Amino acid sequence: MSRWTHRHILDLAAFSREDYAAVLELAHRFRSMPVTGARKLPALQGRLVATLFFEPSTRTRSSFELAARRLSADVSSFSPGSSSLSKGESLLDTARTYVAMGADVLVVRHQCTSVPQQLAEALEASGERTVVLNGGDGLHSHPSQGLLDLYTLAHHFDPLHPLPEALRGKRILIVGDILHSRVARSNLWALTACGADVVLCGPPSLLPSAFAGFVDAPPPGQSVDPVPDRGSVTVSHRLDEALPGADAVMTLRLQKERMSQHLLTDLDRYHRDYGLNHARLERCGKPVPVLHPGPVNRGVEMTGALLDDTGRHSGRCLVEEQVRHGIPIRMALLYLMAAAESSADAALASVG
Numbered sequence: 309m310s311r312w313t314h315r316h317i318l319d320l321a322a323f324s325r326e327d328y329a330a331v332l333e334l335a336h337r338f339r340s341m342p343v344t345g346a347r348k349l350p351a352l353q354g355r356l357v358a359t360l361f362f363e364p365s366t367r368t369r370s371s372f373e374l375a376a377r378r379l380s381a382d383v384s385s386f387s388p389g390s391s392s393l394s395k396g397e398s399l400l401d402t403a404r405t406y407v408a409m410g411a412d413v414l415v416v417r418h419q420c421t422s423v424p425q426q427l428a429e430a431l432e433a434s435g436e437r438t439v440v441l442n443g444g445d446g447l448h449s450h451p452s453q454g455l456l457d458l459y460t461l462a463h464h465f466d467p468l469h470p471l472p473e474a475l476r477g478k479r480i481l482i483v484g485d486i487l488h489s490r491v492a493r494s495n496l497w498a499l500t501a502c503g504a505d506v507v508l509c510g511p512p513s514l515l516p517s518a519f520a521g522f523v524d525a526p527p528p529g530q531s532v533d534p535v536p537d538r539g540s541v542t543v544s545h546r547l548d549e550a551l552p553g554a555d556a557v558m559t560l561r562l563q564k565e566r567m568s569q570h571l572l573t574d575l576d577r578y579h580r581d582y583g584l585n586h587a588r589l590e591r592c593g594k595p596v597p598v599l600h601p602g603p604v605n606r607g608v609e610m611t612g613a614l615l616d617d618t619g620r621h622s623g624r625c626l627v628e629e630q631v632r633h634g635i636p637i638r639m640a641l642l643y644l645m646a647a648a649e650s651s652a653d654a655a656l657a658s659v660g
């Protein structure tokens with residue numbers, strides 16, 4: 309396994325296939341370890357992880373905090389409503405306050421693209437050692453969600469060896485509001501890196517055809533793509549034509565808070581054209597799993613019956629699995645960042 313080279317984790321575009329393998333392998337070990345109560349792992353003892361969420365979150369924030377605690381870190385949380393931000397403090401000064409309190413890791417979510425990157429650059433410029441983990445920035449990137457989706461799919465296809473190879477040649481259909489989705493963008497980098505062929509599907513107003521070329525050029529800011537042989541990306545506007553042959557379907561929330569104009573006429577029509585239900589999934593030609601990053605608009609992106617079809621062995625809907633996997637994936641990220649100067653091999657060896 310290669311050396312872990314990512315000081316900050318800002319965008320999966322920078323990840324090589326070996327990086328995905330390191331995160332998935334470590335997460336798989338954490339997943340099967342008893343890490344609650346007195347049996348917490350000591351890896352981050354004495355370290356402080358601060359979650360700075362300038363946008364709402366249910367899953368990401370709490371699972372980062374649980375992940376940090378399971379590795380014995382101290383945790384501090386920031387919420388804009390009850391902070392000095394409302395008294396006019398700048399975002400950078402807010403971040404510096406947590407650095408001054410000794411934060412080793414800042415997990416940052418913001419409604420504007422590239423805020424985590426700007427914070428990382430500002431902290432580096434002033435010689436701080438604190439690392440930044442992107443908890444979701446605008447439409448741009450949501451690395452930990454992309455990784456937990458990848459793990460969930462790899463685990464579904466190969467429960468004993470949930471590694472990037474499990475995705476090779478799989479056809480993964482992503483349906484919905486692609487335009488406003490940082491999750492779709494992170495999944496595009498992750499899934500194609502592991503050799504999956506991604507089909508994007510949604511109404512033309514929420515899925516510009518230029519998305520077909522999303523991973524064609526080297527990732528932004530890099531002259532060479534760290535993955536030389538990615539899977540393909542295709543665009544479709546008709547769900548019933550895109551379903552046959554799919555090995556898994558991921559559906560995305562309609563991000564009304566990010567829609568500046570009226571991009572959809574009505575939700576009933578959207579559900580009729582792009583909503584998932586059991587009968588429609590029959591078109592895949594075999595039982596396929598359904599994923600959604602949450603929060604779900606019940607009855608819009610999928611029927612309530614499909615959302616509730618979560619039985620551990622026969623259920624179609626992997627939404628709860630995704631939530632469960634969020635913790636070991638985030639443990640792996642925190643662990644690797646803390647061990648950034650040593651090798652991923654050493655990190656794995658120390659977990660046993």
Ligand code: ASP
Nearest residue numbers: 444450491561601602603
């Ligand atoms: N929770 C995901 C995100 O923060 C997806 C969503 O909000 O629809 O991007």
